[in-house]
Amino acid sequence: xxxxxxxxxxxxxxxxxxxxxxxxxxxxxxxxxxxxxxxxxxxxxxxxxxxxxxxxxxxxxxxxxxxxxxxxxxxxxxxxxxxxxxxxxxxxxxxxxxxxxxxxxxxxxxxxxxxxxxxxxxxxxxxxxxxxxxxxxxxxxxxxx
Amino acid sequence: xxxxxxxxxxxxxxxxxxxxxxxxxxxxxxxxxxxxxxxxxxxxxxxxxxxxxxxxxxxxxxxxxxxxxxxxxxxxxxxxxxxxxxxxxxxxxxxxxxxxxxxxxxxxxxxxxxxxxxxxxxxxxxxxxxxxxxxxxxxxxxxxx
DNA sequence: TTTAACATTCATCTGATATGAATGTTTGAA
DNA sequence: TTCAAACATTCATATCAGATGAATGTTAAA
Numbered sequence: 001x002x003x004x005x006x007x008x009x010x011x012x013x014x015x016x017x018x019x020x021x022x023x024x025x026x027x028x029x030x031x032x033x034x035x036x037x038x039x040x041x042x043x044x045x046x047x048x049x050x051x052x053x054x055x056x057x058x059x060x061x062x063x064x065x066x067x068x069x070x071x072x073x074x075x076x077x078x079x080x081x082x083x084x085x086x087x088x089x090x091x092x093x094x095x096x097x098x099x100x101x102x103x104x105x106x107x108x109x110x111x112x113x114x115x116x117x118x119x120x121x122x123x124x125x126x127x128x129x130x131x132x133x134x135x136x137x138x139x140x141x142x143x144x145x
Numbered sequence: 146x147x148x149x150x151x152x153x154x155x156x157x158x159x160x161x162x163x164x165x166x167x168x169x170x171x172x173x174x175x176x177x178x179x180x181x182x183x184x185x186x187x188x189x190x191x192x193x194x195x196x197x198x199x200x201x202x203x204x205x206x207x208x209x210x211x212x213x214x215x216x217x218x219x220x221x222x223x224x225x226x227x228x229x230x231x232x233x234x235x236x237x238x239x240x241x242x243x244x245x246x247x248x249x250x251x252x253x254x255x256x257x258x259x260x261x262x263x264x265x266x267x268x269x270x271x272x273x274x275x276x277x278x279x280x281x282x283x284x285x286x287x288x289x290x
Numbered sequence: 291t292t293t294a295a296c297a298t299t300c301a302t303c304t305g306a307t308a309t310g311a312a313t314g315t316t317t318g319a320a
Numbered sequence: 321t322t323c324a325a326a327c328a329t330t331c332a333t334a335t336c337a338g339a340t341g342a343a344t345g346t347t348a349a350a
Contacts, residue, residue: 001229003146003254004338008235011250012242019244027295036240040341047297060348063295076253084146085337090153095181097157099164102279104272105156108221109148112264119257127249134247149307172326185310192328205317208326230306297346308335315328320321 007083009037009045011128014054014079018071018125019135025064034139045083052082067125074125077117089113152228154182154190156273159199159224163216163270164280170209179284190228197227212270219270222262234258 012035020026028046032039046065049055056068067074081087089109092100100106129135157180165171173191177184191210194200201213212219226232234254237245245251274280 001146001148001225001234001258002231002236003234005240006338012244015244015248015250025295029295034243038341040343041339043297044340050296057296058348059294059296059346061292061294062349063347065296076250080146086147089146089148091147095150098179099157099160099280099283102274102283103160104268104275105160105221108265108268108272112261113146115264116257116261119260120253123249123253127253129247130249135244138244138247151307170326174326183310185312186308188328189309195327202327203317204315204325204327206323206325207318208316210327291350293348293350295347295349297344299342299344301340301342303340304336304338306335306337309333311330311332313328313330316326318323318325320323 003080004084006045006048007080009035009042010049010079010083013042013045013049014067014074014125015129015135016139017055017065017067018074018129019139020066023066025058025062025066027064048082052078054079054082071125071129075121076123076125076128077121079125080117080120087113087117148225149229151190151193152225154180154187155194155224155228158187158190158194159212159219159270160274160280161284162200162210162212163219163274164284165211168211170203170207170211172209193227194224197223199224199227216270216274220266221268221270221273222266224270225262225265232258232262 013031016031016034017026028042029039032042046055046057050057050068053068054074055065057063057065089112090106092106097103158176161176161179162171173187174184177187191200191202195202195210195213198213199219200210202208202210234257235251237251242248
């Protein structure tokens with residue numbers, strides 16, 4: 001009952017970008033270093049986020065990534081639903097359950113899951129990286145700006 | 146973001162027992178057959194449930210298992226908390242996250258998790274196996290009662 | 291044409307979860 | 321006293337989603 005690291009990393013990437021001055025292009029490389037994860041791995045997360053429009057990537061020299069839309073419009077629920085492969089609390093079909101038809105468990109757990117997502121839905125990326133300045137201070141600063 | 150099969154099976158076992166006539170002793174063997182899971186495996190789940198008092202086990206010939214208390218007093222939240230090893234939505238320490246101190250994500254997700262459990266808490270085993278008769282009909286009947 | 295970035299593909303690792311064989315222990319009944 | 325049927329325990333292994341990263345391709349600005 002835990003989100004995958006993919007989702008975790010996706011949040012880290014987004015928070016990183018949200019903390020940067022608007023329109024600054026960050027690189028996958030620098031983010032990988034900050035969070036001590038391999039470049040390839042960060043890239044995969046970035047790909048998914050870019051595919052959903054949450055991140056905007058530009059290639060070529062002096063390319064990089066930035067948020068695809070204002071942090072106020074990036075909802076946390078959206079991120080979770082994008083990154084998590086399975087969001088269903090149980091699978092009554094895998095070892096198929098004979099009592100399935102009369103069992104209320106599934107419906108109850110799905111409602112609970114809905115409650116989870118409903119809560120998360122109340123927040124946007126802006127709520128996570130506020131104030132951005134204090135996040136910036138926690139990052140390993142070199143040359144940046 | 147899914148409950149483990151252990152939890153799933155724990156529910157199946159409990160629902161099975163709750164559907165049986167009170168005071169009837171069921172065996173691990175028969176439950177294993179019903180749900181097509183190995184005896185050893187069911188045993189492990191039963192052990193945990195028995196340890197928490199949700200199931201009462203008696204050894205020896207003509208031994209068996211039954212609910213350890215009325216199904217109305219077995220709360221679903223209790224079962225989940227018993228069976229799930231990890232109930233924390235994220236681990237900010239595993240690949241340690243540098244922005245942790247200023248990050249609101251953890252708190253938000255924990256609240257969401259609380260919402261999940263709060264919802265589940267509203268139900269007991271009695272809600273799952275009601276009416277017990279219809280569950281009984283779904284089981285593979287041989288000699289029983 | 292070079293360089294620095296994103297993009298893609300492929301291969302592999304890893305650990306929680308899941309599984310079950312083998313064996314011990316208890317208890318009631320014959 | 322012995323047997324049989326049940327729970328109980330221990331040990332070993334399978335499995336697979338999730339995680340990881342090396343190698344290589346593609347793009348675009350300088």
